[in-house]
Amino acid sequence: MRFVPDGRRYAGLLLAAAPIATVLATPIAGLAFVVAGAATLHFFRDPPRSPPPSGVVSPADGRVSVVREEGDQLRVGVFMNVTDVHVNRAPVSGSVREVEHVPGAHRPAFSKDSDKNERVHVRIDAAETAAAGEPGPLDGTEVELTQIAGAFARRIHPWVEPGAEVERGDRVGHIAFGSRADVLFPPAVDRPHLRVETGDTVRAGESVLADVPTDEDGRGRNF
Known part of the structure; x- marks a missing residue:
């Protein structure tokens, strides 16, 4: 192990x-x-994970606690209990454009007040979202992973820096003792493309959160 x-x-x-x-x-x-x-x-266990052939994958183990619209974008948040694996993984392949630390509070990560908690934004310019080695509809758009501290978590550990190339499902960081990891999708992803809802249990690097549109009429597919 x-x-x-x-x-x-x-x-x-x-x-x-x-x-x-x-x-x-x-x-x-x-x-x-x-x-x-x-x-x-x-x-602190860090088990191996095998991403599925296609799909934007969950960044964390746990339960989907947030599904909401923010302007023309969708946010999906995964709450990690103390019994869950707390290693976070890249939801898409691409290039890390920015890693931003935002200071804040340390409220329970499952509460509405957690939106004011300390966090780290990992912004990835997506690539190869259609299939391995092929161009995809999200290529060049930004997919944002946010690591959010919880009531007992005092340290967020991002493991990537700007300029790093990541593959879908790669390890990108760790948070300790109950926390949350969010994915903020680009406008191309809408609710019909989601494959999870509030209350679902997901696994980092393996569970598919969303499909994406692949043509002008907005139809989605696993990628």
Whole structure:
């Protein structure tokens, strides 16, 4: 099993403290450190994912908590509980144009007030959205991934920088302890193209959030 580097460090400290606690306190205290270390590793797990042949994929594991219109654009937000994998993945292939950190509050990520939370915007100029190696209808348009901190998350870790090339489903960052990841679609994507609704359970890099129009009459298809 692969783990986020921070997780190995935190878990290592807890596991190293277990024998000390056993000697200086009680075996129960030592066991508590072992359990805490194992729980930390579980939280920071980073399992492999296999993107489907086509589709804008979910950036996070969890439950779809937001589906709303913002002007002529659609936003889909995925709430990550503490038991979910918190590694975020690229929804589309393309070039990272900008990574912007916005300071803010740390309210529960499932609440309406979370729109004012600390966040990181990863803006991707989409490419190859129709199929692997082929031009697509979103090519050159911006797809925005937003990592939103939660009530207990104090650090958002983007793993990409401007100019980086990413493939759909690539790891692009990590947030800790309950948070949210949103995709803001370009105007070409409308509600009929969505393949999820509020309450659906999704997996990062594997679950398809939306299709896109491929011709002038706006019909969609998996890409």
